[in-house]
Amino acid sequence: MFWQSGDRVYLIHTRQWAVFARYLDQETAMIILDDHEEEIPVHLDDLDHKAPPPVIVQRTVPEPTPQTKPGSSENRGSVLPRGSGVLLAITADPELMDARKVYMFLLNDGAYPLTFESTYRSALQPEVLTSGDLHQGEWIELVALSMDQLHHQPEIRINSSWRRTDGILERPPFALRPRPRSIFSKMAPNPYFTFPAVLFPLAETAGKKEHIPVHTRRSPGGPSDRAYISSTPTPHMRATFEIELDLHAERLFSEPGKVSPADIFKRQMQVFEGFLKKALQVGVPHVFIIHGLGKGKLKKAIAERCGHYPEVNQVRNDYHPKYGFGASEITFY
Numbered sequence: 001m002f003w004q005s006g007d008r009v010y011l012i013h014t015r016q017w018a019v020f021a022r023y024l025d026q027e028t029a030m031i032i033l034d035d036h037e038e039e040i041p042v043h044l045d046d047l048d049h050k051a052p053p054p055v056i057v058q059r060t061v062p063e064p065t066p067q068t069k070p071g072s073s074e075n076r077g078s079v080l081p082r083g084s085g086v087l088l089a090i091t092a093d094p095e096l097m098d099a100r101k102v103y104m105f106l107l108n109d110g111a112y113p114l115t116f117e118s119t120y121r122s123a124l125q126p127e128v129l130t131s132g133d134l135h136q137g138e139w140i141e142l143v144a145l146s147m148d149q150l151h152h153q154p155e156i157r158i159n160s161s162w163r164r165t166d167g168i169l170e171r172p173p174f175a176l177r178p179r180p181r182s183i184f185s186k187m188a189p190n191p192y193f194t195f196p197a198v199l200f201p202l203a204e205t206a207g208k209k210e211h212i213p214v215h216t217r218r219s220p221g222g223p224s225d226r227a228y229i230s231s232t233p234t235p236h237m238r239a240t241f242e243i244e245l246d247l248h249a250e251r252l253f254s255e256p257g258k259v260s261p262a263d264i265f266k267r268q269m270q271v272f273e274g275f276l277k278k279a280l281q282v283g284v285p286h287v288f289i290i291h292g293l294g295k296g297k298l299k300k301a302i303a304e305r306c307g308h309y310p311e312v313n314q315v316r317n318d319y320h321p322k323y324g325f326g327a328s329e330i331t332f333y
Contacts, residue, residue, distance in 0.1 A: 010049065079192045088107075252267050311332050
């Protein structure tokens with residue numbers, strides 16, 4: 001369906017009405033939610049011209065009712081135990097809570113009391129630390145975040161342990177960076193709560209031990225051209241390092257109009273490579289490279305060059321509220 005500016009549209013996953021603003025590309029558009037002024041990006045598959053009829057879900061098990069719900073004044077509740085272990089649950093059901101909030105909470109469905117510590121990080125919010133104990137069948141709200149924060153690719157990490165009669169049993173660490181589209185597409189009824197949620201089970205066994213390699217630099221012309229970085233960063237280095245690099249020509253040259261495109265591209269790649277090595281030495285978890293839109297030559301070259309660094313985990317060019325599609329985020333192991 002073709003939308004025009006000013007059309008009323010319905011967001012399928014969040015069950016909200018909005019006004020269509022403009023197309024970003026063939027798959028993404030900008031809309032304005034009712035009672036809001038800011039434009040936000042959505043996938044075109046998430047839009048419809050009318051609200052769907054209510055869906056009646058047939059349940060095969062009795063539905064336990066939590067004492068409280070996420071987003072209420074009491075951020076802890078309980079459900080009937082099911083025996084699935086420890087779960088991270090995420091919900092944003094507009095029928096029970098503020099539709100513009102996303103809630104993450106931890107559920108202990110295991111056989112022992114649980115001691116946990118969770119850390120939440122976001123570009124729009126300082127680090128949030130939550131810790132405590134959960135008895136069997138209890139859950140606790142870890143964080144409530146806005147849709148803007150969810151679009152900034154927040155990260156939540158959880159360390160936990162069982163408190164058994166024979167001592168403390170450490171559990172493997174858990175980390176998650178939820179993406180808006182995957183959250184809303186997977187949200188569904190579940191045997192724990194009266195509202196839809198997406199559930200992420202926390203692993204029971206560590207499996208392979210986490211290995212943190214100490215890399216040494218290889219000389220050019222060796223058996224492999226993959227670069228390795230070694231360093232011992234200080235806390236001050238991490239605290240003062242700027243994770244954003246702008247590669248626009250006017251940032252690199254005083255008179256960019258007098259420099260050839262080939263020389264500009266060469267300089268951009270030189271600056272990028274030096275910045276990437278410095279980021280790896282400092283030990284930051286991710287960086288943003290602002291390359292602009294254009295024809296995509298610089299963006300492609302950056303992604304290809306990252307393939308030479310084993311420390312690079314992922315290069316993403318998702319829409320970002322601050323950069324649009326004009327920047328790539330590079331995350332490290």
